[in-house]
Amino acid sequence: MSKSRKPTPVSLAPDTLDLLERVLDARLPPAYRDWLATRNGQMPESRVISFMENGKQTDTRLHCLYAVNSEHDYDDLWHYNSNYGGDFRPWYLSIGSDPFGNAILLAVKGPNHRQVFFSDHEVPFDVGLHFIAPSFEAFMDGMTEG
Template sequence: MRPGRTPTPASLAPDTLDLLERVLDARLPPAYRDWLGRRNGQTPENRHVTFMKNGRPSSTTLHALYAVNSEHSFNDLWHYHSTYGQELRPWYLSIGNDDGGNQIVLALKGPNHRKVFFHDHEVPFDVGLHLIAPSFEAFLTGLTPG
């Protein structure tokens, strides 16, 4: 850690989570809010993600789940949302990325509310969005070693 940097908090207080929801103008799905509260973006041990892409099975490796107030901007949820959030439309929040820089996206509102998606950053948003899991809980449960 460089001098002057504050270490990433291992957990988050409810008031920090409330502030995040006010900034996003959306309630976080309970399982994701709980994950941030308890683990604040710590990457799970199992990191292999599977999903369907254009009707075919596909997979990737989770690089990181973003933390709130991370000591590194490249893993910080605030930084990512303020810098790139407009690209994700108002209903989606990028919660992490894979080893290739593609995003793991959580729907906060709308018809896909609470679903978790893989977003291929090399194609337009609507074309590059592929369902991983119907909820954050299912996303975590579906991760396998790899």
């Protein structure tokens, strides 16, 4: 028999976000924190992500944005980052993925703080990390329909 889980909360209380920041030992960029507080895991209508890879324009499709305390493991921020995010921490937090299992990362520390990146899981991390946007707001605004 499977364990019953509560539905994914559509918003998060400040104390939940404070706990997330303590666990990560990092301050979430304000726009991402606000998004979790009001839209926890909700998908935007526009989902095509464009970025430069090896000098050429490429794109992928957003498969999911992770939610805190999600009803499902596959799109849960805590679950994904505690089980698969070891290569990214402490500098990056995986906030979502594309259909091929590549991570969408938000820099939560260091010189790239607040920037959003694509991480190709089929190559070494330092080779497969590609800049998407200077901020979470720019990332959300930059996605297109397709």
